[in-house]
Amino acid sequence: MLKLSGKVIQLSSAVMPVRRQLFLLSTNPHLPVVLRGKRAFLVRGNEVPEGFRHYLAFDSVPENLPAEAACTVIDRTFAYLAENDVIAIGSDGRIRSLYRASSPHNAVLITERCNNYCLMCSQPPKDVDDGWLMDEAMELIRMIPRHTAKIMCITGGEPTIYGEDFISLVGHFKRYLPHTSLHILSNGRRFADREFARKYAAVGHPEVMVGIPVYSSDPARHDYVVQAKGAFDETLRGILNLKEFGQRVEIRVVVHKQTCDGLPALAEFITRNLLFIDQVALMGLEMTGFTRANLDSLWIDPIEYKDKLSEAVRVLSSYRVPVSVYNHPLCLVNPDVEEAYVRSISDWKNEYALECQGCTRKHDCGGFFSSGIQHGYSQSLKPFT
Structure with missing residues (x-):
C-alpha cells in the first residue's frame, strides 16, 4: 500500500x-x-x-x-x-x-458529487462545490508527458454531473494524450439524454470506454442498491444510447450480499437484452466508504457465492460476452473462473493477508484491498501449496 x-x-x-x-x-x-x-x-x-x-x-x-x-x-x-x-x-x-508514470492504475478524480447514493460507495458523495477538481484535472492532463500514460481512468462521484464540461474534459484528453486509453466510471444515467450521448460520441476519442454499473436484472433491486428511484431505467437507456452512437460500454457489477444471488439471472438478462455491450466486470467488494456503515447488509464471504459467480461467468462466456472477475482472492473462486480472473486491485491499495505468505500462486493472485485487511476478510483462505 x-x-x-x-x-x-x-x-x-x-x-x-x-x-x-x-x-x-x-x-x-x-x-x-x-x-x-x-x-x-x-x-x-x-x-x-x-x-x-x-x-x-x-x-x-x-x-x-x-x-x-x-x-x-x-x-x-x-x-x-x-x-x-x-x-x-x-x-x-x-x-x-x-x-505516477510507472503505474498502470492512474485515476483522475474530478468530483465527489453524485446523483446515486450506493450502499457500498467507496467515495461517499458530498454536496459541495468542488469544481476546482475539474480545473486541476485539466492542468494535470496538460502536464503529463505523452509517452508515459498508457491508460487512465476518470472517476468520481459522477463525472457526467458536469454536463458540457465533462465532454470538454474528454476532448482535452484526446488533444493532449491522444495515445492514452481512457476508462470512464459513470452510473450511466446522464447518457439517457440522447443529445448528451450524441455530443459525447462526437468527441471521437479513439480509445475510450464507459464503465457502468448494473446490479440486478430486477429494477427494484438495482434502485435499492444505488438508493435512487428510477435509476435502473435511466441507466439502461444510457447504455442503449451510447451503443447507438457506437461507443464502448462495460457493465460493472459489485458482488455482495444484495447482488450475489442474482448474478446468474443478471448474466441471462445481459445476454438476452444487452448482448452488444463490450465487456462485463464482476467485482469483489471494497471495505471502505459506505460499505463499513452498511456492512451487515453487504458483507458475505466470497466462498459462499463462488458457485453463483461460476454460473454467471459460464452464461456470459457461452454467449461470447467478454467477462472478467476482479478483486477476488484466487483461492476463493472456482477453477473454472480462472480464465476470466484478473489481478486488478490498484497497486497503491493492494495487500496480502498473513495466511498468503507461503502461497505458491501469490503472484497470480490479486490479494486484497488494504481496507479489507484492516476491517476483516474471509476466514476460508486456502493458500496454494
Missing part, C-alpha cells in the same frame, strides 16, 4: 501565495536547462542542479541547494515518487500524488 497524500515536513514559501500548485517531477540532473524551469527536481543524492522551478527533498533541506531556490521537504513515505510523476502541493502544506 502506498501513501498518496499527506502533510509535508516543511513547506516552501513559494507555494504559499496560491491554493495549490502542480509540479511535474524530474530526477535527471542533466535535463536540458531550457526544460528545467517547468519541472520540480526530486533530490535523491548530493547533486542538486540549478535552474529547476522547484525542489523536493526528503527529511531536510539540502545544504547545497541553489541560492534562493524554492524547496519543499517531504518524508520517506513518498520515496516511490519518480521521473515524470505529477504532484500537487497546497498552501495548507498538503501534498498529493496525482500521477
Whole structure:
C-alpha cells in the first residue's frame, strides 16, 4: 500500500501565495536547462542542479541547494515518487500524488458529487462545490508527458454531473494524450439524454470506454442498491444510447450480499437484452466508504457465492460476452473462473493477508484491498501449496 497524500515536513514559501500548485517531477540532473524551469527536481543524492522551478527533498533541506531556490521537504513515505510523476502541493502544506508514470492504475478524480447514493460507495458523495477538481484535472492532463500514460481512468462521484464540461474534459484528453486509453466510471444515467450521448460520441476519442454499473436484472433491486428511484431505467437507456452512437460500454457489477444471488439471472438478462455491450466486470467488494456503515447488509464471504459467480461467468462466456472477475482472492473462486480472473486491485491499495505468505500462486493472485485487511476478510483462505 502506498501513501498518496499527506502533510509535508516543511513547506516552501513559494507555494504559499496560491491554493495549490502542480509540479511535474524530474530526477535527471542533466535535463536540458531550457526544460528545467517547468519541472520540480526530486533530490535523491548530493547533486542538486540549478535552474529547476522547484525542489523536493526528503527529511531536510539540502545544504547545497541553489541560492534562493524554492524547496519543499517531504518524508520517506513518498520515496516511490519518480521521473515524470505529477504532484500537487497546497498552501495548507498538503501534498498529493496525482500521477505516477510507472503505474498502470492512474485515476483522475474530478468530483465527489453524485446523483446515486450506493450502499457500498467507496467515495461517499458530498454536496459541495468542488469544481476546482475539474480545473486541476485539466492542468494535470496538460502536464503529463505523452509517452508515459498508457491508460487512465476518470472517476468520481459522477463525472457526467458536469454536463458540457465533462465532454470538454474528454476532448482535452484526446488533444493532449491522444495515445492514452481512457476508462470512464459513470452510473450511466446522464447518457439517457440522447443529445448528451450524441455530443459525447462526437468527441471521437479513439480509445475510450464507459464503465457502468448494473446490479440486478430486477429494477427494484438495482434502485435499492444505488438508493435512487428510477435509476435502473435511466441507466439502461444510457447504455442503449451510447451503443447507438457506437461507443464502448462495460457493465460493472459489485458482488455482495444484495447482488450475489442474482448474478446468474443478471448474466441471462445481459445476454438476452444487452448482448452488444463490450465487456462485463464482476467485482469483489471494497471495505471502505459506505460499505463499513452498511456492512451487515453487504458483507458475505466470497466462498459462499463462488458457485453463483461460476454460473454467471459460464452464461456470459457461452454467449461470447467478454467477462472478467476482479478483486477476488484466487483461492476463493472456482477453477473454472480462472480464465476470466484478473489481478486488478490498484497497486497503491493492494495487500496480502498473513495466511498468503507461503502461497505458491501469490503472484497470480490479486490479494486484497488494504481496507479489507484492516476491517476483516474471509476466514476460508486456502493458500496454494
